[in-house]
Amino acid sequence: xxxNISIDFIGIKLKTPLFTASGTFGYGxxxxxxxxxxxxxxxxxxxxxxxxxLGNPQPRIAEVASGMLNTIGLQNIGVRNFVENKLDNIxxxxxxxxxxxxxxxxxxxxxTVKILNSFNKISxxxxxxxxxxxxxxxxxxxVDLFSDIIKRVKKIxxxxxxxxxxxxxxxxxxxxxxxxxxxxxxxxxxxxxxxMAIDINTxxxxxxxxxxxxxxxxxxxxxxxxxxxxxxxxxxxxIGCGGISNGSDVIEFILAxxxxxxxxxxxxxxxxxxxSTVKDIEKYxxxxxxxNIKDLIGKVKL
Ligand SMILES: Cc1cc2nc3c(=O)[nH]c(=O)nc-3n(C[C@H](O)[C@H](O)[C@H](O)COP(=O)(O)O)c2cc1C
Numbered sequence: 001x002x003x004n005i006s007i008d009f010i011g012i013k014l015k016t017p018l019f020t021a022s023g024t025f026g027y028g029x030x031x032x033x034x035x036x037x038x039x040x041x042x043x044x045x046x047x048x049x050x051x052x053x054l055g056n057p058q059p060r061i062a063e064v065a066s067g068m069l070n071t072i073g074l075q076n077i078g079v080r081n082f083v084e085n086k087l088d089n090i091x092x093x094x095x096x097x098x099x100x101x102x103x104x105x106x107x108x109x110x111x112t113v114k115i116l117n118s119f120n121k122i123s124x125x126x127x128x129x130x131x132x133x134x135x136x137x138x139x140x141x142x143v144d145l146f147s148d149i150i151k152r153v154k155k156i157x158x159x160x161x162x163x164x165x166x167x168x169x170x171x172x173x174x175x176x177x178x179x180x181x182x183x184x185x186x187x188x189x190x191x192x193x194x195x196m197a198i199d200i201n202t203x204x205x206x207x208x209x210x211x212x213x214x215x216x217x218x219x220x221x222x223x224x225x226x227x228x229x230x231x232x233x234x235x236x237x238x239i240g241c242g243g244i245s246n247g248s249d250v251i252e253f254i255l256a257x258x259x260x261x262x263x264x265x266x267x268x269x270x271x272x273x274x275x276s277t278v279k280d281i282e283k284y285x286x287x288x289x290x291x292n293i294k295d296l297i298g299k300v301k302l
Contacts, residue, residue: 003282005282018261025046048077050078056072067218147182180236
């Protein structure tokens with residue numbers, strides 16, 4: 001018996017529950033030669049903003065135990081350049097595309113989605129409301145702004161809307177519920193965890209912006225807790241994200257309540273992690289005689 005690992009997610013038919021995590025797979029086209037795209041359920045693009053952004057100064061990356069810090073600062077080519085020069089190539093990959101977007105205010109998000117609205121084949125838009133590497137506070141920490149962005153984007157978007165949350169909030173379950181009430185079709189939990197590292201020889205922080213976002217295996221238990229808490233409160237599906245690097249990690253997130261997961265840092269180390277992860281999941285389901293992966297969603301036994 002071959003188990004079914006396809007997922008019907010907010011109206012999108014996905015071959016697998018594995019997404020690329022935003023910012024770790026470029027715009028999606030660069031890594032097509034490095035991995036088997038048939039193992040990827042959906043590609044989430046690097047976050048795109050209304051105008052081009054150069055990002056933060058170097059150094060922007062630092063390694064830490066079982067993970068990494070980054071302060072890329074949303075470097076990107078801007079939405080107009082993206083739709084003119086990148087989108088066609090990404091759509092040729094025949095993998096559902098979720099475009100991640102961000103902005104400094106509600107109007108930035110709305111204007112960016114209006115431009116994307118002219119294109120038919122985008123599967124969904126992910127609102128990055130959680131970047132820790134900008135000068136202003138994380139949008140998730142301003143509930144009025146957070147709610148306003150989701151409501152106004154939902155009103156004009158012809159695509160389903162996914163809200164990507166920061167773990168650095170008072171109550172992730174409550175904020176996920178707010179996202180649901182404002183019209184989000186799904187939530188991604190979570191973005192990176194604010195963190196820092198210091199070079200003890202130079203006494204200087206290892207990142208140009210002093211603090212950055214931590215990702216990789218070290219954040220997995222914390223991200224998992226976020227998914228578990230939110231699943232108790234919301235009805236919309238959850239994309240689990242944080243430290244996932246193999247099939248066991250995926251199963252853990254699904255048992256906690258995720259319908260799908262994103263893989264980021266692990267794909268920077270091994271771009272073809274999707275292939276080994278799918279193999280792991282299929283083997284696990286067969287051993288456990290589970291016919292359909294969706295039967296495991298939220299099935300942690302308490
Ligand atoms: C180098 C790097 C760049 C990232 N850029 C973005 C981004 O542009 N937009 C975003 O929403 N998340 C971004 N993230 C966060 C990831 O999408 C993901 O939420 C986080 O890294 C946790 O998952 P992981 O532990 O599997 O990497 C970035 C992460 C890394 C490591």
